[in-house]
Amino acid sequence: MRINPLETCGRDDLVGVLAGRPDFIMMSKVDSPAQVKALEAETGGAVDLVPNIENAAGLLNAYAIAKASKRVVAALVASEDMAASLGAVRSRRGGELAYVRSRFLVECRAAGVEAIDCPYTFSDVEGAAADARYARRLGYRMKSLVDPSHVAAVNRALTPNLARARRIVAAFEKARAQGKDRARLDGALIEVPAYAAAKRLLESDGQS
Numbered sequence: 597m598r599i600n601p602l603e604t605c606g607r608d609d610l611v612g613v614l615a616g617r618p619d620f621i622m623m624s625k626v627d628s629p630a631q632v633k634a635l636e637a638e639t640g641g642a643v644d645l646v647p648n649i650e651n652a653a654g655l656l657n658a659y660a661i662a663k664a665s666k667r668v669v670a671a672l673v674a675s676e677d678m679a680a681s682l683g684a685v686r687s688r689r690g691g692e693l694a695y696v697r698s699r700f701l702v703e704c705r706a707a708g709v710e711a712i713d714c715p716y717t718f719s720d721v722e723g724a725a726a727d728a729r730y731a732r733r734l735g736y737r738m739k740s741l742v743d744p745s746h747v748a749a750v751n752r753a754l755t756p757n758l759a760r761a762r763r764i765v766a767a768f769e770k771a772r773a774q775g776k777d778r779a780r781l782d783g784a785l786i787e788v789p790a791y792a793a794a795k796r797l798l799e800s801d802g803q804s
Contacts, residue, residue, distance in 0.1 A: 598622040598648070602634055610638055620644040620669065625677070627654035629664035636665040643667065646712070649700065650674035651681035658700055662707035672740055673700040675714035688723050690716075690730070701735055715740040721749050728753035761794040768794075 597618040599609035606623065613621060623635055626647035635645060645667045649658055655678070662671050675693060676686065684692035697713060704711035713736040716727040724746035731739055732754055739750055764781060768791040771779035779786040 598624060601625050601631065602638065603631075606635075607638065614639065614643075618643060620646050622646045622648055622672065624648045625650050625654075626661055627651055628657055629660045632661055632664035632668060636667055639667075641665075641667060644669045646670045646672060648672045648674060650677035652678075655696055655700060655703075658703035659707050662704055662709045668707075668709055670710035670712055670738070671700075671704055672712035673697065673714045675717055678714065686717070688718050688720075690727060697731070697736075698734060705735070710738055711736060713739040715742045716746065717742055719743060719745075721745060725749035725753055756797050758798065761797045764790060764794040765798065 597613040597616065597620070599613055599621060600606045601624060602610075610621075621635070621639065621643050623631065623645070626632060626649055632645060632647055639645075645665060647654075647661050647668065649655060649661065649671055650673075654661065655673070658671065662668050673696060675690075678696055679686045679692060682692070682696075686692065690697075693714060701711045701713075713728075713731040713734075716724040718724075724743070728739055728750040737754060739754060741747060741750060764786055767779040767781045768786050771777075771786075777787070
C-alpha cells in the first residue's frame with residue numbers, strides 16, 4: 597500500500613491503509629530519515645516500510661533513510677520525479693538516470709535492504725525488457741512497474757538463470773578438483789566470487 601507524505605495528506609491515507617492490514621507501506625517523496633521515523637511511530641512499528649526516494653536530496657540520504665528503522669525492508673527509486681528533480685530530460689534508454697540507479701543500488705546494498713529499481717514509463721514492451729535487463733546487470737533483483745503489459749518481460753529479465761549457475765558451479769568445482777583456483781566457461785574466467793554467487797543462488801532456490 598502506498599501513501600502520500602505525512603506532511604501532506606499521508607495521515608489520512610494511513611487510516612485507510614492500516615484498516616486493510618497491509619504487509620508493508622510505501623511512502624512517497626521521502627528525502628530524510630526523520631520521515632521514516634515518523635511513519636514508524638504512526639504505525640506503532642508493526643508494519644514493514646518501503647520509502648520511495650524521488651528527488652536528489654533523497655538520493656543523497658538513501659543510506660540514512662534505509663537505516664532509519666528496522667522496519668525498512670526495501671526502498672524504491674523513482675524515474676519521472678527523479679528526472680524532474682535533476683532537471684534531466686527523460687529518454688527511453690534512460691541514460692539520464694544511470695548514476696542515480698547505480699548509486700541507489702549501492703546505498704541500499706550497504707544498508708542491507710532490497711533496492712527496487714525505477715519504473716520504465718514508456719509503453720513499448722521491448723524497451724521495458726531492455727531496461728529490466730540493464731537493471732539486472734547493475735545488480736537489481738526487483739523493479740517497479742506502471743504498465744501491466746510489461747510484467748512478463750520484466751519477470752523474464754529479472755528471473756535468475758539457474759541453468760547457468762549450475763554450469764558455473766560444476767566448472768569451478770571441476771577446476772578446483774584439478775588443483776586450479778579458477779575455471780573457464782563460455783570464454784569467461786570463473787573465480788571464487790562468481791562461484792560463491794552461483795552457489796548462493798542455487799541454495800536460495802533449494803537446488804544445492
